[in-house]
Amino acid sequence: MPESAPLLDVSGLSKSFRVPRSASGSTRLQALDGVNLRLGRGETLGLVGESGCGKSTLARVLLMLERPDSGTVRFDxxxxxxxxxxELLAWRRRVQMVFQDPFASLNPRLNAADLIGEPWRTHRDLVPPKRREQRVRELLDMVGLRPGDARRYPQEFSGGQRQRIGIARALALDPAVIICDEPVSALDLSVQAQVLNLLTDLQAELGVAYVFISHDLSVVRHVADRVSVMYLGRVVETGPTEEVFGSPRHPYTAALLSAAPTLAPALAGSRERIVLSGEVPSPVDPPSGCRFRTRCWRAEDVCAQVVPVDEAGAGQPSHTAACHLPLEVVTAGIAR
Known part of the structure; x- marks a missing residue:
């Protein structure tokens, strides 16, 4: 984590939704519960976890599409x-989004030039009208497309090209942060690599920071400077990418890593698979104490009674885990 003040600082963020329980009433679904998060300038923070853990809800709060129930968000x-x-309009320019589906996120009735320039209809003072056509060409070139592509429609592009248009649209407002919600999951492997390399190059050139949401741990390891692991609405582990992947401290992180496929036969043979028992609890009625305890092979009485807090490991001040019994010793690539 950079020593300077973080660009984005989230503390104690909670968000719940009212859901129907029966004909007699409703209840609350706790999507986020006490989330802490920091993002440095020009940094990539990977956000991983099972479906339903709260990653997309967190993204919506960061984009101000949802208002949190409690906690604070500080941007610069x-x-x-x-x-x-x-003031709010100016702030919205600084945080943009790249969506998962590069086709569904683009209006098929607009050509590439109109899609990329659409944000300027709201933020009119950013790019003068006479300069917009040239700026569209510059953005197309920046994302690896040709100036002549400006008049083509989304259905005339491949999936990877559509995602490049989505990235160009996000860059049109010169943001400081781009939230990437599974930006390559709908693409072929070879195209994934191209888009990931593009994002890396753009970050080096522009200094933009990314919150990179993904289920694919290999992708996160490739692009992220730091990783935050979420489980049932809480961040259970955060640290530099290589420390989290090399020496996970939370049992849930170790289980995720053990399930990740690998193309290295030697590593696959030496790595022990951790199979979790039971199902993910409902966020409507989460377990007391540590939310992972009902599936954790290390759980003890304290795990049911006390909510764990983030604590750094020995010699790893920037690597924290919310666990009463953190993993410390690494054997054959899996922490014990």
């Missing part, structure tokens, strides 16, 4: 939820 030291009018 400012609470965006306190902004109004022109």
């Amino acid at each position: 030291g400012v609470d965006p939820f306190s902004l109004r009018g022109k």
Whole structure:
């Protein structure tokens, strides 16, 4: 983590939704519960976890599409939820989104030039009208497309090319942060590599920071500087990517890593698969204490009674885990 103040600082963030329980009433689904997160300038933070753990809800809160029930969000030291009018409009330019489905996120009735320039209809002062056509060409070139592609429609592009248009649209407002929600999961492997390399090159050139949401651990390991692991609405482990992947401290992280496929036969043969028992608990009625305890092979009485807090490991001040019985010793690639 950079020593300077973080660009994005999330503390104690909680968000719940009202869901119907029966004809007699409703209850609350706890999507986020006490989430802490930091993102440095020009950094990539990987966000991983099972489906339903709260990753997309967190992204929606960071984009101000949802208002948190409690906790704070600080963007460059400012609470965006306190902004109004022109200040809020200016802030919205600084956080943009690249969506999972590169076709569904593009209006098929608009050509590439209109799609990329669409944000300027709201943020009119950013690019003068006379300069917009040239700026579209510059953005197309920046993402590896030709200027002549400006008049083509989404259905005339491949999946990877559509995602490049989505990236160009996100860059049109010169953001400081781009939230990438599974940006390569719908693409072929070879195209995935091209898009990931593009994102890396753009970050080096522009200094933009990414919150990179993905189920694919190999992709996260390739692009992320740090990783946060989520389980049932909480962040259970955060640290530099190589430390988390090489020496996971939370049992859930170790289980995720043990299930990840590998193309290295030697590593696959020496790695012990951790099979979790039971199902993921419902966020409507989560377990007391540690939410992972009902599936954890190391759980003890304290895990049911006390909510664990983030603590750093010995010699790893930037690598934290919310676990009463963290893993410390690494054997054959899996922490014990």
